[in-house]
Amino acid sequence: MPCPHCRSEDIAHWGAAHGFPRYRCGSCSRTFNVLTKTPLARLRNKERWLTFVGTMVERKSIRKSAAACGVSAATSSRWHKRFLACSTAQRAKIIREVAAAFSNASALTAVSENVSAADLAWAKELLPVVLSWLV
Numbered sequence: 001m002p003c004p005h006c007r008s009e010d011i012a013h014w015g016a017a018h019g020f021p022r023y024r025c026g027s028c029s030r031t032f033n034v035l036t037k038t039p040l041a042r043l044r045n046k047e048r049w050l051t052f053v054g055t056m057v058e059r060k061s062i063r064k065s066a067a068a069c070g071v072s073a074a075t076s077s078r079w080h081k082r083f084l085a086c087s088t089a090q091r092a093k094i095i096r097e098v099a100a101a102f103s104n105a106s107a108l109t110a111v112s113e114n115v116s117a118a119d120l121a122w123a124k125e126l127l128p129v130v131l132s133w134l135v
């Protein structure tokens with residue numbers, strides 16, 4: 001993945017932040033992650049995106065997605081628009097990193113009580129389907 005700031009491919013791993021691997025560009029010295037300069041940059045509650053993507057695949061309403069993710073309808077609606085604003089390639093890359101970051105045991109304990117572990121297990125099972133649908 002080239003630097004989203006200057007397109008240089010001289011990048012190195014630079015720890016992690018907010019659950020995502022972070023990278024540093026050798027040319028412009030700026031850091032970034034998979035979300036930098038995409039429509040999904042700077043959104044909160046990323047640990048619930050996996051569940052959210054599952055509800056999108058099932059074509060649930062904004063309101064039902066919101067209930068499944070434990071967020072407001074306004075947030076669910078914003079996520080929906082931002083996900084749709086991503087290119088197919090961006091979405092596939094982002095969902096892979098979201099899955100890697102949040103489909104583990106520590107993420108399960110971090111989610112709100114509104115999202116049951118059963119919901120997340122369901123999202124994980126769905127992930128291969130989601131990925132094949134996106135790419």
Ligand SMILES: [Zn+2]
Nearest residue numbers: 003006025028
């Ligand atoms: Zn750069």
